[in-house]
Structures are given as C-alpha cells and as structure tokens.
Amino acid sequence: MFPKNAWYVACMPDELADKPLGRRICGEKIVFFRGADAAVQAVEDFCPHRGAPLSLGFIQDGHLVCGYHGLVMGGDGKPVSMPGQRVQGFPCNKAYPVIERYGFVWVWPGEAALADPAKLHHLEWAERADWAYGGGMYHIRSDYRLMVDNLMDLTHETYVHASSIGQKEIDEAPVKTRMEGEQVVTSRFMDNIAAPPFWRMALRGNGLADDVPVDRWQICRFTPPSHVLIEVGVAHAGHGGYDAPAEKKVSSIVVDFITPETETSHWYFWGMARNFRPDDAELTASIREGQGKIFAEDLEMLERQQQNLLEHPERALLKLNIDAGGVQSRRIIDRLLAAERAVGAEAAA
Amino acid sequence: MFPKNAWYVACMPDELADKPLGRRICGEKIVFFRGADAAVQAVEDFCPHRGAPLSLGFIQDGHLVCGYHGLVMGGDGKPVSMPGQRVQGFPCNKAYPVIERYGFVWVWPGEAALADPAKLHHLEWAERADWAYGGGMYHIRSDYRLMVDNLMDLTHETYVHASSIGQKEIDEAPVKTRMEGEQVVTSRFMDNIAAPPFWRMALRGNGLADDVPVDRWQICRFTPPSHVLIEVGVAHAGHGGYDAPAEKKVSSIVVDFITPETETSHWYFWGMARNFRPDDAELTASIREGQGKIFAEDLEMLERQQQNLLEHPERALLKLNIDAGGVQSRRIIDRLLAAERAVGAEAAA
C-alpha cells in the first residue's frame, strides 16, 4: 500500500559510480545507470531478449549493455542494438522518470506521464554552502509506514535510544501535532533540562559549554509520500530555545527518506544536515557514525513489530496523542492511495 | 496437533535471570519475566500500543516495560501505566498461568481457567538433596511427537548413538510396553553384557569396576502431554539387575520435557538426574556435556525425518512392536486432543 505516483529516493549517487544498480522500489525491479551525458536513467531490470537482469551488465558509451548476450539498452527503455541483430521490433522496457538533485537520485515508480519535477520538495539545506550533510542507508524488513510512525513519535527515543539521544524528559513533555496543507508537523519542547550524550558532543563540537542546562526541541515534519525531516537542537537554557541566537544553540535537521521496496520492506535513507562547521569533514564523519549506530537500534524493533502485526491482523493498534503524527501522516498517504485508485478506475472505464 | 490445556516446560530459570524471554509455545508467542515478588509471569508478547514485542523490553520495579514507547505491562496482562497516558481503557493481553517448580518454569498455554497446579506431575528426584540434575535445551524443527517416538523406542541408540550408549544388545533384547493409567511404560532388560562407553564412565565415576559384565535396563515412561522420563542403569551382572543393591549398580533418570513450538518444531529440554555423588559438580558438568553431544545426534535425523514425512503424507508408517511405546503415547495425546475439541465445541454451542 504505497502511492506510486510520487518521487522517492532511489539511491545515493555513489551507488552508481561505475556500474549499474539493481533495486526494487514500490514493487518494481529497476536498474539505474548513468547514461551518455552522465544523467541517471532507470528502466525495468529485465532484458527483453532472455529475461536476464540488466543490472548484472555494464555501461558502455552511455548505454547499458546486458551482461548475458550483449543487448544494448537505452535509458528510454528502447533496445539500441545487439550484435548481429536488428532490434527495431524488440519489445521495450518501461522507463522511469529520474531526477538527480540535493545529493540524491529520485525516481517516480508510477505513471511516467504524471511525473512532474515541480512536485519534488525543495530542500533548502541541500543547496547552501553553509550546510553540510552526511548519511547512509539501511534495508529494513517492515512496511515503510512503521518507519513513518517511528519518526513522527520520538517518544521512542527514551526507550530505544536510551544511551544516546533518549531522555526521560521526552516522555514527559507534551507533544503537539498540526496539519500544514499536505504536511504534518509534530513538535515537542523541553526546557531547562540536561543535554543527552549526543547533544553534549554537538555542543562541544560547536564550541559551547556542554554541562549547563539547555532548552531542547524536536519538530518532525512529514511530507508525502514518506519523507520525514526533523528539526532538532538545543540552546543554552533561557536564551529563547528554538529562537535563541546562533551562538547560543546547536541545531540540525534529521533527514529521513523512506522508500518502499515491497509491502513489508523498505529502504531507509537517513542522515543529518547541519549549519555549523560545514567544512569539518571529520565532524561529519563522526556524526554520521554516531547517527548510524543510533538508527540501527530501530531496525530489530521495526522488523519484529512487523512480524507481530502480520501474525495478529485482527488486533487494532492504539492511536494515542503521541501517535497523532503517524496517524495523520497515514491519512495523507491514504488520500494519495485513494486518488491513485480513482485515476486507475477512470483510465480503465 | 498438541493439547494446549496442559503444563509444559517453558524455560529454565537462568533464561530469565535479568531480562524478559520471548518464546513461542504451542503456537502462542509468549513473553516470560520475573515480577515484583520474583514470581515468573507470562503474557502475550505483543504490546497493545503498537504491536511491538514486549520481550524486547526490560524489567523495572517488577513490571515489564515495552522497549518501544514505555508502556508498562503487568503480569496479569493489564497495562499498568504509560508515560503521559491513561491506560484504563487499553485492551488487555492474554496472561498465561505459570508455575516455577522442580528447577523449571512451567506454562499452561491453553484456557487459563482450566489450569490446575495439581495436574503438574510430581518429580521426586527434583526435590531430594541426594539427587543431582544437569541438562540443557535444543530447538528442533520437527513435530514434537517424533521426539516422543524417538524416546519411547530406544532401539535407535544402537544406530544413532553407536559410539556412546548404543550397543547391539539393545536391538536384540525384547521390549515390553504396558499402560499404567495415563502413562505408557516401555521397558527393556539386557543381562550379562558389556557396558557401553557412557556407562563405563558412570561406573568408574561411582567407584565401580567398568570391565565386568553388567545387567542393563531402560524403563521409558511417557506422561502426558509429552514428558518422557527414562530410568536407566547398569548393575554388575548377577546381583539382581534393576533391583541390585546400591553398591553394585549405577543408575539415573534421563529427563525429557518436550514442548511444542509450532506444528513442526519443538523445544527439547533434556537432562539427567542421578542419585550418586550428587555434590560432585564436575561430574554433573561432565555428564551434561556427554549427554548434550549424544542428544545432538538425534537432531538431524528428526529434522530430516520431518521433511520426508511432509513430502510423503500418503505413506503410512509401520507400527512394529518396538514402536508400541510411541504408538500408545500418541493414543493418549489423541484422547487429550479429542477432549479439548469436545470442550471447545460445547463452549461454542
């Protein structure tokens, strides 16, 4: 149950450095590769000759060459040539609209005619020189919506990430959820508390005292189809919190792009964008390593939760106030799904 | 096909030392933990909040805390509290009757109202200071009844355990099977034979000559739902065998508690209780190690047998005289199953 007419993160550019990449996205087996002008292209990962996966092939002169018998596939899904053969009558592969932007490769797995680059969300931080980004990817065997739930309710940090970013005060601070057009925003403010280990490191990294009380904030923002960007930070207490002057706070954006693979698995692209010391590559690496360890703690929980849900389809889950972010996000997803079904029904009529 | 209204071994106490334990028993996913008074408690391994497995959580003040968002679960299946929430209206989990006795944790996976502590079999050896016990557990991917068959026909020792406890004379000695109420007893007596390696070790361990002829016995006792206790021993030949005076024999009880996990897998709790040198911890460890190796030899046979049977459902197996122990044991299991179905049908009417 995932909208297909939407832009999803397909991969990171370095995954396409020198060879094609096969990846299943929203149920579609797709091969990604860099064409003649280095533009990323995406077609079905199936050679029309004998069904071999094109992703086992190689790139030659900007074309994708099948590694079995040498059929040359174009980025538009049309076979270009094949040794000793005329390929004009060969069946074509489905081609997928692709955009490379903001340091990611985005794919539109649904109806190509509906793909609109303008629908790609603008990511301010990804284009500014005073911001830095570091991140990674995990493959998780759960419905992608369990990850949306996870990120739209950070209460779990107290329990799942107790040793790094979790703290009791998260639990105790009330959470507010509101809709902003097609976005869902869940925010939590914790004033005058001790900073947890991750933020103490960030304070020190930014030249600020790490042993004084801080005001902490978490503002989770869901945008369809399944992106969650979280503004997080701490300021020395009493200086305005989220609105404190730059020299009193340290903040960043937790970046989460969640791409369905199948109904019960997804690709999780996680990272952190920060606007302090953007040129400090060592700091980027250190944050990335720390974040990677923290986010890995969610894996087992989500995968085991998925198994439990599959086994107990009859059990209705609770929708508490802390779950409002996930519940509202799923409503938006449901609306998109209904709209796709309506278009599909119309097309079939 | 397992009776659910019965006491099964769930785990050994040390499996609950410092954290909850998730284990599937008779198809039910259960989390076991020690509550406030250190009493073991068992509830469904499913958090009513979002379906996370409670067994990934931790124990706090005698309650089980969900490791995802902190719901606190009581041993009666009722949510106790949750940060920032009122839990009165939350759905409850199924709770399972549990008894800790004889060095094991026992669970009643069926109808809680029918659970009767008096139905737990008395284990004399487990409560006496002049007996010692050592054992372990294996997970085996076969119907638990294949293990009952295995243990109620020790002919297999000649073949599966040829290098330790097997010997040709087992094959050659006739076996007698009789019913004793709800028990099945299969016995075999082998007079004036050479002791196999395991028993020679035991004779030496007990200060007896290991190079003289012995009388050997095996008395297998099935009690429902699926326990097999086997009196085994050897006496210097001509002193009365099973009835020989204590200083002429070495004997023990092979303990087998067989707990269904699914229709085609089970937990096998094996061990040995002995009434000689009970304080010799080194001897306990050495016997335990030897027995562990011997019983591991059954694993592949049972798992491959299970695969063969699943592939050939049409093939009727033979029921020879040596199989009488298993056949009679299965009849008792079938009676219990029929009784449970009758109660279920009555309840539904």
Added chain:
Amino acid sequence: MFPKNAWYVACMPDELADKPLGRRICGEKIVFFRGADAAVQAVEDFCPHRGAPLSLGFIQDGHLVCGYHGLVMGGDGKPVSMPGQRVQGFPCNKAYPVIERYGFVWVWPGEAALADPAKLHHLEWAERADWAYGGGMYHIRSDYRLMVDNLMDLTHETYVHASSIGQKEIDEAPVKTRMEGEQVVTSRFMDNIAAPPFWRMALRGNGLADDVPVDRWQICRFTPPSHVLIEVGVAHAGHGGYDAPAEKKVSSIVVDFITPETETSHWYFWGMARNFRPDDAELTASIREGQGKIFAEDLEMLERQQQNLLEHPERALLKLNIDAGGVQSRRIIDRLLAAERAVGAEAAA
C-alpha cells in the same frame, strides 16, 4: 517440466566412495549406494519403517542400513531384514534403474520397466586411452532448460566469460543450427583471429605457438534429455581449421550433463575431454580449475534470470537466430514430454 523416462547423470563415482548419497533428481528423492558386488543401486530415500532418510545410514555387507532403527534395505527396494522383525510384509520402496559407465553414474528416474540401457548415448572419448577427462559439479537454482539455452548459444561467452574464453569475434560470426535426427547442432566458425587466454594456454600446453592467428570453432550438440557436448578448438590459421592436421591444432570436447533436481533447480555436471597429453595429470587439474572458474560465472546469471522469469510469467522471451539451438532443443524436450503424457494417459485409460 522434464522427461523422466531417460538416463540422467546422477553423480560421479567418488561421491559414493564410502557412504550412501542422497540426491533429488527430477523431483524424486533418491539414495544411491554400492551394493554387494560394488554395483551402484538406487532406491527411494525413505525408510518404510518411520520415514527416516536412508541416506543418513551406512553400508554393511552390500546392503543399506537405516541409521535410525537398523532396517536393512536392498537395492531392489525390498527390506532385507531388521533386528527382531519379520520384514516380509513391509512395503517396498521404488527402485531406480542405474548404470555406471563412462565415469558417471546414470539413473532412470521414471518408469523402471521402460529403462533401456541401449538408450544411453555412446561416449567415444570416455572409453579411449588417448583421451583424458576432468570435471566437476555445480548446483544451480534455475530450470535446467536455462542451462541448455546457455550452452546452445555461446554468444554469451563474449559477455559472461570476457576475461577467459570470450572474444568479440564470437558475436560477429554467424551461427548455423541444424537438426540431426534427435540431435540439435549449432556451429560457429571464426577464421584468422587471435586466440583468447584459455586457448593460448592450451596451445602452449600442446607445444604450439600461442601468438599466431588461429581458426576457431565451436560445435554444440544437444542430445536428449539434456546433454550438451561441445566440440571446441583452434588451429593455426590457414591449415584447414576444424579439419587441420593434429599437429596444427588443439581441440577438446566440453562435456555438459544437466540433471533436473526440481522445476527450478538442477545439478550441472561439467568437464572437458581432450585427446592431447592425456597422461598429464597436472594439465588435467589445471584445465579443470580454469573451467570451474569460468563455468561458475554462469551461476549468478542463470539464478537471477530464473527469478526474473518467475516474476514476469507474462513476458514472452525473444527467439533470435542465436537462440535457435536452445529453441530447437526445447522442441525435442517438449516432444518427449508429450510422449510421456500420452503413455501416462494410455496407462490410465
């Protein structure tokens, strides 16, 4: 979809050196073992007593003994004896006709009454002292017919085996396919080309210059049910190619016996027979190692192709001129399948 009334390679003799071998062939679980006169015998891998796999047992006095409770099975599928039992009334196992010849064990997995040793193809090279053979076996998770396709269209060498036997000229040379009775022959001749690495090694191994132009040939011969023998070689250019005198060429036969395991997996027996330096065991080992590496390159391609085909049953594959060898071979297989169905229908009527 495999003919069952045919001789397939079951195993290599050294797989039966000292214990029974369990192997599934054409869907049948079979145990192979050497009987009293060292003749190989084959019966269902299922003990009629309790369903244990007989292949976990051992050989004693030319009989197969079940490793669970000691039933002794004869090569004709009739239980011979069992300790303490009369086996006359025991059900019999299916027995499979077996021939050991040409350095292989062959089995007839279908109707035993139809098994005719005369239907085993004659392998001239396997019986002559001036030929040597070396080979191995791979288990591949694909329909056996994908391997037939693979071998009947060597165009793939250019891509899959680019670093050893592949070369661009294979692609460019036209291929001819013809029927010879129940055989399919696909041939390709490439004149006046540079020899690829494998053949340069062979030329040197045979005392010939390896840096001169050569004429190269590949003659693939499919014989039912699924054997592909390929005459391959190179001659110093201009001396007649395939018909050049022995001192100007080096040639051999690539041997491929393809035995279905299930509908989507097979056993691939591969090797090379050569008629030069037959006594050079070091050369045999070196060729075997090289060929093993080359043929391993096909594994991933075939297994991933199989997955793609299972996922896209609606996609018709192309049948190009280069595919004619595989297409014709499949027609012969289809004829055999239709004939088996006709016989089965007749028998049922």
